[in-house]
Amino acid sequence: MRRVLPLNLMLMALLAACVTVNVYFPAAAAEKAADQIIDQVTGSGSTQGSNQSQKPQSSTQQPRATEFADSASAILLAAAGNVLELLVPAANAQAAANLDVNTPEVRAVTSSMQARFGQLKPYMDSGAVGLTADGHVEVRDANAVPLAERARVKGLVAEENRDRDTLYSEIAKANGHPEWKSDIQNTFARRWIERASAGTFYQDAGGGWKQK
DSSP states (O other): OTTHHHHHHHHHHHHHHHHHHHTOOOHHHHHHHHHHHHHHHHTOSOOOSOOOOOOOOOOOOOOOOSSOOTHHHHHHHHHHHHHHHHHHHHHHHHHHSOOOOOSHHHHHHHHHHHHHHHHHHHHHHTTSEEEOTTSOEEEOOGGGSOGGGHHHHHHHHHHHHHHHHHHHHHHHHHTTOGGGHHHHHHHHHHHHHHTSOTTOEEEOTTSOEEEO
16 A cells, blocks of 8 residues: 555656646747738738648557566556657647637637728827737827727727737637636737837836837
8 A cells, every 4th residue: 555655646747747838828839820910911021821730640659568566666657758749749849839719709800800990990090099018908098099090999909909809718618728818918018019119109017108
């Protein structure tokens, strides 16, 4: 009975390591997906064909033993090493893989944003609307908008922010990790600003407005 507890503990540690590896957020892939969608929305670059998600496959091994002998620990450790050798390349592949942004939901919200961008851009060019630090847009200077157009601009901003929230959530869900929503939103927030045209107003991390 003394040998059962250490073996169980080692197996639990192995399983915990596997879970940690498999939920790694692919930051590089998220940035690539953000650039693709931003280019599509703004018309500032060509988009590539549909992204297919690449889901790493892992193999599990279960050591079989007919008795708890002194060699059981060595067998389990060897099996753990083999599994981790398979999982580490899989984790690297996941980090380099493309995120799936080709679901009907993602395509629909991207098309909606693309159709709106032409209406929103003049107000962004004038400085009336700016990019926020959390991946949204905001009316920065209402006085820069003619009185007769202010209600329309507020409506455009509200619709855009709803679509952006939907976009971030749908990309996370499309890739099987709803909990990635905040990471995806942060990635988009940074890339919206970095890829914005000269003269665009944006918020810095402290909430202050700057102009590119």
